[in-house]
Amino acid sequence: MHRVDLRRLILLLTIAATLLTFAISFHASYQTLRSQLMGQTLEANHAYAAKLAHSTDNFLKAAQQQLAYSAALLPEMLDQAERLDAEVTRLKEQTGTFNGVFIVGAKGRVQAVAPWRPGLVDSVLQTEGAQRALAARAPLISTPYVGLRGHLLVFLSQPIFAPDGRYLGYVGGAIHLGESDGSLQALLGNHYYQDGSQLYVVDGNRHLLHHQDPSRTGGIVAGNPAVEAVLRGEEGSRRLRDASGIDMLAGYAPVPSSGWGVVAQRPTAATLQALDGLMLDILLNALPFFIPVLAAIWWLSQLIARPLRQLAVTARHWEHAAARTEIRQVRSWYFEAEQLRLAMLGGLSLLHRKLGQLNQENVTDPLTGLANRRGLQLALERWQEQNRPFAAIAVDIDHFKQVNDTYGHDVGDRVLQHVSRLMRSVSRSGDLVCRGGGEEFILLLPEAGLEAAAQVAERLRALSGQTKSPTGGCVTLSAGVAHWPSCAASPSAVLKLADEALYRAKRSGRNRIALAGQLEVGSEDAPVS
Structure with a gap:
């Protein structure tokens, strides 16, 4: 039966071990890079969400400060229509924060509005934001609702009090949501990823104030772990599945002044898409080294197996006179081969002595020692x-x-x-x-x-x-x-x-x-x- 020789065994074993080691290293590299990419994406999304949350918080604080400053001036001019018109125009045009500005009296009647709209002055606003601002008599940021002209908006308001503390009404500003003319959209709308990444803002009732898809603005987000966490005031990142079942890497941060939350998320598949290219680069970069390694393995297997192979070949014609010379000429450069070579020489010498002794006994008379x-x-x-x-x-x-x-x-x-x-x-x-x-x-x-x-x-x-x-x-x-x-x-x-x-x-x-x-x-x- 044909048996594989030692050189092939060493070669196969070494190549198998090398390939296995390479496969393990390749897999470990894949897992490490995968973990790093996902970790970097989670951290980047967290940082992005935190930055936008901070910007949104500053934006809302600045808007409220503008309204508060105006509310402090208005008690002196509530009976001066021209000054009221000038004030709402100033608020509207000063920073472009508001799409509309209103001054409303204590009874809910509109005293001034910018931009001006026919029939709105002296009317009573029945919108959700107006009614809540009138009832709250405190700084307020409303939940999203549909305004008089059909725009989805949030309403920011500041109460107006007389020097003696009497409630005189409020000054408020409307910010359109999901529209190109909205200041909040301008702040949050420049999102540079085009790979399915999403950035959205929710209020305390899980209403979407901003989303990449304008059609979803105003909707309710349910069952999203990142939204639930950010509305609890938590900040961080996590891996999750969105409402569509897509695996996402999300970062989130709250907006303290409003109770809102900002969530930035990217599809896991988009994050890992670059991994295939990285692993291919690793493989291509490793090949120039792998081929010489295989050549070195082949050469070393030859070097290791040569003494044993020479001894094995000599063992096939053990009885030939040249066997001893062939064994002596074997270069057994490592311990095991040298011990085997010495053992074969010793065995061959013993065999020759035994054969000589047997031959001598075969041709010798045991009693006299003469030839028989x-x-x-x-x-x-x-x-x-x-x-x-x-x-x-x-x-x-x-x-x-x-x-x-x-x-x-x-x-x-x-x-x-x-x-x-x-x-x-x-x-x-x-x-x-x-x-x-x-x-x-x-x-x-x-x-x-x-x-x-x-x-x-x-x-x-x-x-x-x-x-x-x-x-x-x-x-x-x-x-x-x-x-x-x-x-x-x-x-x-x-x-x-x-x-x-x-x-x-x-x-x-x-x-x-x-x-x-x-x-x-x-x-x-x-x-x-």
Whole structure:
């Protein structure tokens, strides 16, 4: 089954972590900017409403002060029609605050009016504002109502008192609402936002005194949290839904002198519309940095994974001779890779030792330490491939069965070890000494001729006959000698010829040697012919 490699895992993990971090940062930036934009809009609307509330309050105070100043002068001129006409004209034209100015007597009869209207002087005003001003005998700002000429207006009035305190009537001014000629409209009408933002003024009864939509002026605002708060005298900002269900960010402030309230609100969607552009700018500004980051991630993943990948590739051909060199050449620059490299080197060394040990055990006779039949066979195959001539000496311990029967198998094993030591002592460094099985041994002499091998066999026979064995006496040996390729066509045939020569020596009386293809045998008394 195909498995993903470490480099791809690191790359995928790092890219995923980077993208996740970027997404979280992007989302956090979005939320932060969103909160900041909404907070700034709420604060701006609050400041705007507070400024207009302050301006409206000053406007109303100034209007009342104009009326109060006139009310203080009027007791001296109430019986002088020309002076009254001049006074109402002055009030009307002085600042343009009022759309109409009235001087009304204590009985409610109009004594002067500006602008002049036929039939209005000496008539009794029945309008809501006039009746309330007459009844209040105090400074008054009326609720919105429809005047004599069909205008929606508010009426401001100041009472006129004689020096002795008698109530003489009032002087009042009408301010049109929702019309271009109204001074309040001029004060509040310059609203610069064209994105659905609204600015409106309400009185204490929730009547709209001013609104962006003139058709709503005079209507009642119900269920608006900002209006309810501002009419309680509170000042601040909040997020709300207006009567149309539109999500709004509203700021509000009261007008202390009149009990009115000013509300400035902007659609939340309009506020956040700029956020999409800001986030796109953030994304575009981040891309030039993000691409090099991805390239750096790819390069680092290569750098981190390379040592482990090289070790993994080497592990696939662990048995090759070049594996150790390849592992040594791996640049393991960080701790884990270095520890793994060292562990692999140690494991490879241990494996080679174990394999060498197993191979050695596989070709070695455990009792004598000599090569066994398998070791013998491997040597013969190797020399045959190399076309390397050799001589073979087959050796057998005479009367070994009697040794076992007389002294026991422990002594017999020690005798076998004794003979193996003797054979090593007469062999060269390149010769191969083997135990063929039981009490039989084989000595292979590469590059040696038949006569030289016969001399070695004779030295071994003579040495054994002169050396004390574990039995307490000496043991005698019989031997057969053959040569390849002079005596046989194959190495296996040479061993067979050496065995045949050995058995001829035994049949001839033991303690002697015989050469392959010759009938002569020798003993310690008669040298080999």
